[in-house]
Amino acid sequence: QQQVKQSPQSLIVQKGGISIINCAYENTAFDYFPWYQQFPGKGPALLIAIRPDVSEKKEGRFTISFNKSAKQFSLHIMDSQPGDSATYFCAADAGGTSYGKLTFGQGTILTVHP
């Protein structure tokens, strides 16, 4: 029940295309859903995050869509660029019922071809 399932494992997109990464969870206590971006040899960095009281959040080219009833959320990267090539992790946090422990998805390796 603590798992966050992420798909696809890898994704190849052409420059200018849309990248879509999906995550699903079971634990209804999760109330904060961040996405982290990790470049090779670097630590993860927070990209964008959402709470379940909104269905969508957009920051620049990055959008999170959230479906509370289906317990699913996804990251959309519009106009994908080669510089977006990285590993993306979705995560979930149970907030007040935990100690800020992030449960990570398995990761998606995104490659954007020029």
Add this chain to the structure above:
Amino acid sequence: DAMVIQNPRYQVTQFGKPVTLSCSQTLNHNVMYWYQQKSSQAPKLLFHYYDKDFNNEADTPDNFQSRRPNTSFCFLDIRSPGLGDAAMYLCATSRKLAGEGEQYFGPGTRLTVT
């Protein structure tokens, strides 16, 4: 203007030889975390400190210990490294335990065990 600093970036140790990894932060955050990340996997939480309160994950091997002498510094001690402990070790901080859950990661220390 680095916020979470990890030293060294690369560490080579021999099988069974104790090793210490260090982490420092300039954010004055209350919480510090240690994660282990193996190749192509999500970060796995080992333990965290909320101020001086230490919290061990149930499945963290006894071989792993941690010290936090003050707010700014945290150390990861691996008492008898095995080949399976070769990984990237990530330190992260957050302002508080629950709530927003945003964690700031350091660049990691790549540990090689020979």
